[in-house]
Amino acid sequence: MWVKQISVFLENKSGRLAAVTRILGNEGINIRALSIADTSDFGILRLIVDDPAKAYSKLKEGGITVSETEVIAVEIPDTPGGLASVLDILDAGGANIEYLYAFVSKSSGNALVLMKVEDLDKAAAALKANNIPVPGAEQVYNI
Amino acid sequence: MGYWNQEYECMPVEQRQELQLERLQSLVKRLYENVPHYQRAFRAISLRPGDVQSLDDLKRLPFTTKDDLRQAYPFGLFATPLKSIVRVHASSGTTGKPTVVGYTKDDVETWSEVMARTLACAGVTSDDIMQIAYGYGLFTGGLGVHYGAEKLGATVVPVSVGNTKRQVMLMEDFGTTVLACTPSYALHLAEVLQESNIDPSRIRLRIGVFGAEPWSYALGREIEQKLGVISIDIFGLSEIIGPGVASECPYNMGLHLFDDHFLPEIIDPDTGEQLPYGQKGELVITTLTKQGFPLLRYRTRDVTVLHPEPCPCGRTHVRMSRIMGRTDDMLIIRGVNVFPSQIETALLELGQVEPHYLLVVDRKGNLDTIEIWVEVSEKVFKDEVRHLEKLEKTMQREIEGILGIGVKVKLVEPKTIERSQGKAKRIVDRREVYKEG
Structure with missing residues (x-):
């Protein structure tokens, strides 16, 4: 019953957020909400999507460090x-x-x-x- | 030109060769009788101490490597009982354990002698006030230079490294004339001095004795200009004795290698074959006179060229060019030896991260910096910032504990560190320390 949130590790360099969202877009996964926590070196992107299980596996296939959080x-x-x-x-x-x-x-x-x-x-x-x-x-x- | 020991420094080459042979024969005998490692190595090639009949026989003798030192940790290669060892020093090894070296009373005397020669060669005299800003402690830099400076009769200010503002204050108040430290620290000192309100005419520096890390002539000129000194490159390594193996003189013709104590060769690092004078290769040194921790044909991994022609200063020692590179992946950061394998060991011991890492070495505002890029695997990734920052801090502490210098750990995305075919590319060094010009 808990909402599954997808968390992604992002290095602080240009194009990383675009790369992650492009994977989701290409797979027809819709983003419902997102937030980013950032430090000087890296960020953590947190996503609520319509199909978390698919998002998790597609991001992983794309070589992204991803985890699922409730x-x-x-x-x-x-x-x-x-x-x-x-x-x-x-x-x-x-x-x-x-x-x-x-x-x-x-x-x-x-x-x-x-x-x-x-x-x-x-x-x-x-x-x-x-x-x-x-x-x-x-x-x-x-x- | 001030010599410390003219008889030995300006000895005719043939006479020195006789001395070298005599000392080599005695060394081989001592090693055979007192150090099991060498006894085994000689027996493996059916060589008896008496077989060494000429200096040319040197090339038949076995090498000693850093790995041999590591396996003998801590005292396995000492040639005298520990009772006669009066001092030990240590430098960082290729893995977690340091390389330990030991000195008898005679060795400390030899070290003071060659270090006094080094300073005299640089132009230092007993009238000088000498500020030693090399680290004191297990590192050979501070104490090595210290004993030589005292022997020479200079007024020694043993301030050690760090606390730059205090260094500048002492320099002004004491009227320091000679500064001994790493070249990168000298540059840092110069800038702190410029930013201070000190009247330049109150700074009496005239000579900089710089070593423990490679540096370019361009950096030397910059330091000379900023500090008003002539800069002298000195060379040494703790395995051989510490500082005091070789030194430049003001003629700038390369470093005079005190070859009555340290017998140098240049070899091809791949084949181990001895190369003639003038050819570039790996420097190999045999310690002819050391008692406590003598080494036969030690492979320094430093790349240079040897020159036999005498120098206008009158010294007849063989000269070596400034170090041109390394045959292994050792880095020298703020005077401290750093091996990528040490960092790998630290990371693997933590067991949390993938062994994919990259060392990014740079020089920011004259001080060397080292960043360790580590890939974040799914295994360690948690979606909380504080968790990842804690991971960075833990790795940082672990690595700093092994290296003894400050580092920064940076987490990067997986697969962003280049996977090379064969030998992994672990180092990006942006300092260009071996660049000429």
């Missing part, structure tokens, strides 16, 4: 204070967030926040107890 998706009303209230809940529930990124869903108009947390079950339980919607993986891939 993240949790949280639907938040696209209003001021929306994210803060969710973070408060996770904080109170003792769920430690490694990183997060967000995008706005075309269909619902709500913000969708993707979070990498230490303990997925714990985070999900805290959110559910507070009636915050946690969309399933398929739902996120097909937004």
Whole structure:
């Protein structure tokens, strides 16, 4: 049920991001959301795509260093204070967030926040107890 | 021209050859009797010590390699009991273990003698104030130059390497006249000096005694201009004795190799065949007088040419050109010997990364830098920045621990380091240290 995120190691040199996205494009894989964490030497590209299993194997075939990570998706009303209230809940529930990124869903108009947390079950339980919607993986891939 | 020991430095060549033969015969006998490694090597070619009848017989004797030294770690090649060894030094080896060398009291005396000759050859006298900015410790540079300078009677300032601001302060306050350090550090010092508010007329430097790494004449001229010194190249290696094997004189005719103590040859590195004077090849040295750690036909892996003609300075020692390259993949970085295999060992011991790496050596603002590019395999890749940065730091610490110098590890994508057919290309050296001009 967790959302599978594809993470890619990128060296800091021109053309690398283009190379990765071209592989996905050629295979008809659609990118739903992405974020990049970067340092002076390298970056990590994080992707949510419509077919993570295929993306993983095609990138690997293309000689790219890739890994699969499970993240949790949280639907938040696209209003001021929306994210803060969710973070408060996770904080109170003792769920430690490694990183997060967000995008706005075309269909619902709500913000969708993707979070990498230490303990997925714990985070999900805290959110559910507070009636915050946690969309399933398929739902996120097909937004 | 100030000699330290005119009798030996200006000895007629024929007379020196007699001395060399006498010393070679005594060396071979000592090695045969005291060092099992050499006894085995002589027996393998059915050679008895008495068979050495002329200097020409030298080419029949077995070589000694860095690998022999490694296998004898730590004291296996010592020719005297440890009790008579008064000092050990060590330099980095090709793998994790260093190469250990030992000196008896007599050896320390010999070392001081040849080092005093080196300094006298450079033009240093007992009136000089000499700042020694080579590293002190297991490295032979600091203490080797130190003993020679004291023997010569110069006023020694044993400041060792580093803390450049303090070096500059002492240089001004003490009125240092001779600077001894690596050429790259000299250039660094020159720039720190220029950036300071010190009145140039308060700097009394006149001679720079530079060694422990190869350097071009162009770099020498730059240092001379910036520091107001004449620059003298000195040569040595810890296996042979340390600094004090050969030195330039102000005539700039190559380095005078003190061949009454160190018998040089040039060989073809592939066939091992001895080459005549004037031909370029690998320098091989036999230590004629050392007691504690004598070596027969040690393959230095340094490439140079020997010249027999005497120098206008009057010394009759054979001269060698500045080192022109290496026959192995050793790098000299900030005066420290670095072998790619040491880095490979460190990486493999960590067991986390692929053995695909590239060493990128450069000179930034006069200081050598070394970057180690390592491919990130799927095995180690995690999607968190801190995890990868920790991996970089771990590798960095491990490698620094083995090499003893600062390095930077850079993670790169897999398959980006060139796979060559046959011998892997492991090194990119952008410094052009062996370039002439």
